Amino acid sequence: MKNEIVRNIFKEYYEKYFNPKENEVGNIKLREFALVPFDSPDTMIRHLSFPTFKDFKQYIVKNIPLHLYYSTAYYKVPEARDMDEKGWLGADLVFDIDVDHIPTECKKEHDTWHCLDCGMHGKGMPPERCPRCGSARIDREVWVCNKCLRVAIDETMRLIEEFICDDLGIKRNDIKVYFSGHRGFHIHVEDERTKKLDQDARREIVDYIKGIGVKVELLNPLPKMSEHGWRGTIARGIYEFILTLRDNEDLNAFTPREMEHLISKRNILVKALEEGSIEVKLPKSILTKLVKEVISKKSVNIDERVTTDIKRLIRFPESLHGKTGLKVTKVDLSTLTDFDPFSDASWLTSSIKLKVTESIPKIELGNVKIDVTPGDIIVLPASVALYIAMKGKGEVIEVL
Ligand SMILES: [Zn+2]
């Protein structure tokens, strides 16, 4: 639970360690700030604006936040209460990779849901509607284990390298990656060319990254593997698919006849794709399924609401996430693959004595294997203990 000790941990962090810098968030004067106060977690204070980071920090220290946000948009009058009076000037292009939206196998081991209307419950990703009573009021408990985090890291790497850099042509220096403090990563692009893009333009970018709207008829004859963008990606994806296709493979998506066709044409297809000079056509039904297969593998599962919203509030870099106690942390691209939130997104080096108050799934958090029952009193690395406490599953007894 959030007791006085936890409050002091947050307070100490913002007083001593929180030092926002100009190069993290540009144009501070044009941004709107918002926060959920630690002492009043049901309130959101919005429309704040600060001339300098010094003023900002002074305010934060006086009003310790549980959650702290800023606008990805730039405004003429960021403190105006009416959105129209703010005078929108542009917005950073932001992407959100949230493992919540990605179906990982391990979710069956650590996530649960239950229907608020009939009480039905289950494990893993929640259904959109309750299978028993049809209600959409579904409560869920989600955890992010190390496997989930790996998936988020892989998706983030692919998004940046293949889509943002290669296809959109954004320079690496204009991309900032942050661990969101909870279930994934935020990717911020501060580039003059993307600043003014409206919602529709951003929607096009989302569709492109998700591979939505690819026209199969334009891919017959097959594109070359050396082509840019989705055409090349699809050609290379089909090549990989055919190369690893086994004679006796039973792929649900294809009928036995289609499989037979693919296998009989395998050598011709491989040669044509490798040489890139011979034109090959495939029956539309087969090509459609192949393209679908490749897109599901190569597209990136971004949260489209974040990218298309040009007036979004997003977590402030280096602030603490009120549901986990972890820090919204800037991650260098070169070290992203080794990122471990429990050491890299925490400033706490001590240990914490924690009383477990609710049941917790058996899960690996950082390098700690959690296997506890309610009532246990345990000593854990401070970041892991705080995480459990912020999720309402334990009570901090003492910082050691
Ligand atoms: Zn139900």
Ligand SMILES: [Zn+2]
């Ligand atoms: Zn997991």
